[in-house]
Structures are given as C-alpha cells and as structure tokens.
Amino acid sequence: MIKIKNLYKIYNQNKADELQALKNISININKNELIILKGISGSGKSTLLSVISSFTKPTSGVVICDNNNISKLPDRHASIFRNKSIGFVFQAFNLIDELTVYDNIKIPLSINNNTDIENKIKTAIKQANISHKSKQYIKNLSGGEKQRVAIARAIVNNPNIILCDEPTAALDKNNSLRFINILKQLKKTGKTIVVATHDSLFDELDFVDRYIDIEDGKIKP
Template identity: 40%
Template sequence: MKILETKALKKYYGKESNLVKALNGIDLSIEERQFVAIVGSSGSGKTTLLHMMGGLDKPTDGQVFIDGKDIYKMKDENLAIFRRRKVGFVFQSYNLIPVLNVWENITLPLEFDLKAIDKEFVEELMKTLGIYDKKNALPNQLSGGQQQRVAIARALVTRPSIVLADEPTGNLDSKTSLEVINLLKQSVRKYHQTLVMITHDDKLAQMADKIIRIEDGKLMSKGEDLC
C-alpha cells in the first residue's frame, strides 16, 4: 500500500533569466513499511525532494500525497499539525537542545502537542537505541553517534508513519555510520514505519530495500529493489 507519493513535483528558484530547476517533474511512490534510500551527488535535488515530501517547503508545482492526502492543499496550520503527527525527521545536524538532558530532548515533541508522555515507550525507545544509561546526560556529554541516536529517538517518539532522514550520518565516521543506520533500520522495522533516507553514500544505501537515484532534479531510476 502506498504511503507516500509525488506527482509531477517541481521546485524552481530564481527568475526566468536565471532559473534553477532543483526538481523538474518527480513522480515516485513509496510503499508502507519500506526502507528507501534516495541517492545523488551534492546539488542533485535530493534534499529538496525530502523537504517537499515532508511538508517543509512548498513546491513550485505538483503534488505530494501522504496516506492519500494532498498535503499542499491543506492550510498551513493544518499541515503543521498533520506533519508533526505523521512524519518524523532526522537531520545531519543533531539539533539537540544543549540545556536539556537526553530524556527531555527526546520527549520535547510531545510537549509541543501537549501529549501525555508514555514513559514505558520512551524507555523502550532508549533501550532499543542503546542510550538508556544516558537519559540524564546533556548533549555535550555524548559522542556524535550517541547524539544522533537521541535525535532518532526524538523522531520516533510521536510514533509517526514516516521517518525522513537527511544525510543522518554526515557528521559521523564510517564505523559509527553503519551502527547508526543499522539501529535506525531496526527501530523503524520494530515500530512498523516507513523510512526514506537521503544519502550520497552507496554503501549505506545498500542497506535499504530500494534505491532511487536522482541527478539534476530528475529521477535517474524509480527504484532498484534490493530485497
């Protein structure tokens, strides 16, 4: 069953005399519970595509559907609520709040929506990601890999249907990168979520169920199935 779909998606920047076509007609669909890697060189449009799919930036033209809903037909405030409930984000920069400990950073999204904190679920997440013993630590007391695990837990704590990860290991060494992506993959499998990961690293991309390649704002392939 399709959970995420784009149709004729376009994103242009600049004026006609100097128009940059970051995305130029992207049609793709992603199945529920699938792990998809979107691969491309720097400037290929892959991060722009992720932002469009997650409702972070409006397209110039085209449509994005999540669970069959055309998200850019929603009012901005409704889209913001829908996005918080349906989509979790993991970025290259961990974006942790320095004065909050691990537990507080993870549960912060629940505070925004005034949701009750399921302590058992948060503890389970932390154990799954190997950071339970760090729950009272501040971000500056953690390694880069541990900080990214906290960021992953924060993305999963709202139980989103989709997790979008933009170069989630860009600040990590190769060994830690493999560990983090393995943990991310195990976590979304455990909680029956769809994972879309942007990467330039073919080795990491091989861990996905499917690879989609993009260059110059166009799809070079709609998916190489790896399983």
C-alpha cells in the same frame, strides 16, 4: 504511504536566480518500504525530503503523505501533519545542547495534548539505543550518541514516516554502522523510511527495498 505525482520545485521563480530543484518527479513509496535516495551534491535530495515533510511547498504537482494531501497545506496544518506523521533526522542533529537527552526527546510530545509521555520516551530511547545516557546533557555526548538521541526524538511520537537527511555525514564508520543497524530495527516496526545519502556504507544493504537515484532534480530511470 507516499504518492508523488509530477512534482516540480522551483526556487526564486521568475527571478534572475530561478532554479529548478525538482523536475517532474513521480514516485510511489509503499508502507514499510525503506528507500535510499542517492545523488550528488545539489541534485535535489534535501529539497525532496523537505517537500515530503511539508517544510517546503511544491511549485506544482501532488504530494500525498500518510493520507494527507500536503501539496497545499496551510502552515498551521502542515506543522500538525509533521508532528503526527513525520520523524526527521538531520545531518547536524538539531538538538538543544542545554537540555538533557530525556528532555530533548520529550520536545515533540509537548506540542499536542500527549498522554503516556513517560512510556513513549522510554520506548523511543530504548529503540535508539541511548537509554544509558538519558540524564546527560547533549553537550557531553559524542557525535554518534547525539545522532541516536536525534533518532529517539524522531520516533518518539510514533510517526508512520521517517526521513533522514545525510544522517551519517558527521559520524565515523563505527557509529554509521550502528545507525544502519537501528534503521534495520525500525523497518521491522513497520515504518516507512527514506534516507538521503551519498555514504557508500548504504550501498547493497539487504534490508533496503529500493535505491532511487536523483540527478539534476530528476529521477534516473
């Protein structure tokens, strides 16, 4: 599902503040695998997720995601690829406070000519366990509820790949455990999932397929 070969990401190349964020990364992630990406702050986790989702272009190397070679996708194609293939859950939720839960979840569906919008939202909102708040405004929700809306929005388009960047960083333990439980359910639907986190609640989960350690931009053997 995700094939990465000899990936380098260098920020500010050939400038005084040049920084090698990813160094010769090669990983294959199979369909329906759930991967936990671990590593200390600054090790390159967010950069790697950003490259996989085609927000960030690699400096060199090959990245193939969901049968798309995204290493050199022009921006317009990258956004089409993202909308179709990737669901992204951010630490800061990135929701629109002035819209309702329902309308936030609808956003990814407004980009293409979507059909059956009502049903898609219903399914996602249910999977993310937030149906009871569908008419509420985001600003009236708790942190845990906001994160569940963010999950619903990430899965509403039925993407094959779900990427989560520190998804529990703003949640208390109880809500983090609920998040982990939703991940477990999502894995059962066949999704390929990568979660970047340093939350120890993700350690030793029996439904995780692999833990990958990243240190100073390199995969630890």
